[in-house]
Amino acid sequence: MEHTSALERVLRGAALSAVVLFFMFPIFWIVLMSFQTNETILRSPPSMVFEPTLSNYVALITGRLETQAGSLDIDFMRNLMNSVILSVSSVALALVLGVPAAYAFARHKFRGSEDIAFTLLSFRFAPPLLVLLPLTLYFQQIGLADTYVGLVWVYQLICLPLILWIVRGYFEDISPDVEHAYRIAGHGWGATFMKIALPLAGPGIAAAGLLAFIFAWNNFIFALVLASADKQPVTVGALAFVTASGIQYGQIAAAVVLSIAPTLALALYAQRYLVEGLSLGAVKG
Amino acid sequence: MSGLTISNLTKRYKSDTVLDDISLEIAEGETLVLFGPSGAGKTVLLRCIAGAVDPEAGTIAIGGTDMTDVPPEGRGVGMAFQNFALFPHMTAFDNIASPLTARRFGREKIRSGVEAVAKLLKIDHVLSHAPKALSNGQKQRTALARALAAQPKMLLLDDPLRNVDAKLRFEMRLELPRLLSEQGATVIYVTQDYKEAMALADKIAVLVEGRIIQMGTPEDIYLRPADIRIAEQFGDPAINLLEVTPERDAQGNFVSLSKKRVELGPGYDSAVGRPCILGVRPEAIGFSGGAEAIEVTIEAETPFNEKTVTLATTKGGREILISRPAGTPAPASGTAGIDIDASAAVLFDQETGRRIEPGSDKTRARDAA
Numbered sequence: 001m002e003h004t005s006a007l008e009r010v011l012r013g014a015a016l017s018a019v020v021l022f023f024m025f026p027i028f029w030i031v032l033m034s035f036q037t038n039e040t041i042l043r044s045p046p047s048m049v050f051e052p053t054l055s056n057y058v059a060l061i062t063g064r065l066e067t068q069a070g071s072l073d074i075d076f077m078r079n080l081m082n083s084v085i086l087s088v089s090s091v092a093l094a095l096v097l098g099v100p101a102a103y104a105f106a107r108h109k110f111r112g113s114e115d116i117a118f119t120l121l122s123f124r125f126a127p128p129l130l131v132l133l134p135l136t137l138y139f140q141q142i143g144l145a146d147t148y149v150g151l152v153w154v155y156q157l158i159c160l161p162l163i164l165w166i167v168r169g170y171f172e173d174i175s176p177d178v179e180h181a182y183r184i185a186g187h188g189w190g191a192t193f194m195k196i197a198l199p200l201a202g203p204g205i206a207a208a209g210l211l212a213f214i215f216a217w218n219n220f221i222f223a224l225v226l227a228s229a230d231k232q233p234v235t236v237g238a239l240a241f242v243t244a245s246g247i248q249y250g251q252i253a254a255a256v257v258l259s260i261a262p263t264l265a266l267a268l269y270a271q272r273y274l275v276e277g278l279s280l281g282a283v284k285g
Numbered sequence: 286m287s288g289l290t291i292s293n294l295t296k297r298y299k300s301d302t303v304l305d306d307i308s309l310e311i312a313e314g315e316t317l318v319l320f321g322p323s324g325a326g327k328t329v330l331l332r333c334i335a336g337a338v339d340p341e342a343g344t345i346a347i348g349g350t351d352m353t354d355v356p357p358e359g360r361g362v363g364m365a366f367q368n369f370a371l372f373p374h375m376t377a378f379d380n381i382a383s384p385l386t387a388r389r390f391g392r393e394k395i396r397s398g399v400e401a402v403a404k405l406l407k408i409d410h411v412l413s414h415a416p417k418a419l420s421n422g423q424k425q426r427t428a429l430a431r432a433l434a435a436q437p438k439m440l441l442l443d444d445p446l447r448n449v450d451a452k453l454r455f456e457m458r459l460e461l462p463r464l465l466s467e468q469g470a471t472v473i474y475v476t477q478d479y480k481e482a483m484a485l486a487d488k489i490a491v492l493v494e495g496r497i498i499q500m501g502t503p504e505d506i507y508l509r510p511a512d513i514r515i516a517e518q519f520g521d522p523a524i525n526l527l528e529v530t531p532e533r534d535a536q537g538n539f540v541s542l543s544k545k546r547v548e549l550g551p552g553y554d555s556a557v558g559r560p561c562i563l564g565v566r567p568e569a570i571g572f573s574g575g576a577e578a579i580e581v582t583i584e585a586e587t588p589f590n591e592k593t594v595t596l597a598t599t600k601g602g603r604e605i606l607i608s609r610p611a612g613t614p615a616p617a618s619g620t621a622g623i624d625i626d627a628s629a630a631v632l633f634d635q636e637t638g639r640r641i642e643p644g645s646d647k648t649r650a651r652d653a654a
Binding site for chain 1: 337358
């Protein structure tokens with residue numbers, strides 16, 4: 001290793017910088033844009049020198065958007081709230097349903113168990129538009145269209161398979177002997193699940209929950225079709241900035257910054273768990 | 286009362302029969318050692334008894350109660366796993382306490398129970414540590430303490446000394462018999478180490494390929510192994526195995542070794558003329574200057590503390606191990622004569638590997654008496 005060190009280190013540093021720059025630049029640019037007015041954003045050539053303004057954030061938080069054509073009400077804070085409600089309840093429901101199911105798939109091999117597990121995973125790779133049209137019709141008939149319950153239900157298509165498969169790998173990594181030992185000590189299977197399996201799979205469950213949260217938060221198409229204005233999350237709500245008098249780039253940028261902030265913070269905080277959780281599940285042979 | 290009765294137990298994985306119609310019975314308070322090579326089904330049998338594995342057929346009764354369909358938590362057994370299987374997220378104290386909390390004991394009773402057993406196993410100073418922070422020996426003791434904590438009537442120990450270092454294994458081999466007899470429990474102890482088996486067992490069951498091929502006292506197994514494989518496994522240095530064909534003349538049955546006559550005990554009539562294997566323990570061979578002695582060339586000598594083992598070859602090129610107490614005089618090199626005490630030898634059928642029991646003549650001798 002020593003003889004390659006100097007050149008290798010320089011090249012590696014350069015390559016890493018390029019990658020970081022490539023991935024971080026859009027985020028950096030968006031943050032810059034969120035402090036500018038539409039005029040400074042659209043000037044040519046673009047420049048990093050500008051007078052920062054908080055007007056975009058003020059407009060979002062107060063809900064009044066002033067444009068040349070007059071003022072406009074926007075529901076951004078409500079959209080943000082909707083995103084939180086939808087994502088949190090979807091992940092919570094998916095955890096409640098998915099973790100015990102993952103345990104069952106990991107520990108009990110029964111006829112067709114692999115098929116059922118795979119069917120659940122296949123929801124992940126079906127294009128959402130495939131199910132959207134029939135779903136919309138059904139939901140309108142049974143009164144679930146444009147309700148939180150209906151949306152949370154549909155969001156299970158995103159969250160449940162993810163949690164099921166990641167957590168299952170985690171449960172499979174726990175030595176069955178540890179659980180046997182707890183039962184032989186005299187504890188029932190329920191207590192064994194709660195006291196042994198759940199804590200030991202904890203990091204994996206956290207990672208899966210986090211990932212599912214991000215996926216749910218970023219979802220666009222289900223909410224676009226199934227929710228009306230007052231149930232829309234931020235991803236759909238941002239469309240409101242495409243107004244009759246032009247596209248409000250400044251506000252869009254500020255909205256993007258506000259809406260990625262929670263997931264970004266979560267992901268940074270739990271980065272270690274995420275990587276560990278995902279790779280551990282994957283390595284399992 | 287019987288401690289454990291197993292009848293016709295069979296376990297299959299897919300088409301693989303791991304346990305094949307096992308039946309055995311242990312008296313209460315006895316220690317049975319399950320001995321056998323890896324893959325013989327020892328651990329599966331233990332797990333069936335604990336309830337962690339469901340057998341396809343057969344019944345298991347512990348202390349006279351049929352436990353075949355009782356879940357593991359209802360069987361009241363204690364078990365120590367070969368890989369320890371400690372709960373990684375709990376301290377040593379909580380690990381050992383787990384059988385006591387399951388019985389819903391009060392806090393004070395749990396604390397005193399854990400401390401008593403921890404003291405017995407000399408781990409009372411590491412009770413607050415997580416398993417990760419324990420040495421292998423301490424982990425092993427913690428696992429053992431957890432099995433003992435609730436003072437179960439039935440103790441299942443799955444090769445508990447397998448993963449610990451030689452020094453600790455030696456210490457534990459000395460301590461365990463006392464510990465187990467203090468508990469008064471019926472014990473099943475799995476091991477692949479014949480010394481452990483001999484040291485701990487009231488009875489030994491030898492398991493090979495899912496069947497018990499011999500069950501008896503350690504002395505039985507050592508002196509009268511039912512099978513050539515058992516004879517090879519028990520004893521250090523290993524038993525001498527010599528291909529012979531027994532013959533008969535007016536003086537009785539004998540085998541020829543280097544043209545010298547070695548008397549067989551009475552009762553081997555059925556073996557005459559059949560290709561056999563003579564098993565002679567190294568300690569049943571002594572150096573001798575007599576006329577009937579077999580001439581050998583001494584190849585190497587290995588002194589141990591308590592005995593000296595000599596490797597010698599006969600004129601025919603057979604290798605023979607000779608063991609004698611340390612300090613007894615013997616030629617160290619060159620040629621020497623040896624005497625074989627055939628009364629302690631065992632004869633195996635070369636084809637089947639089964640021991641040929643000196644049966645028929647014994648009955649005749651009894652009749653005559």
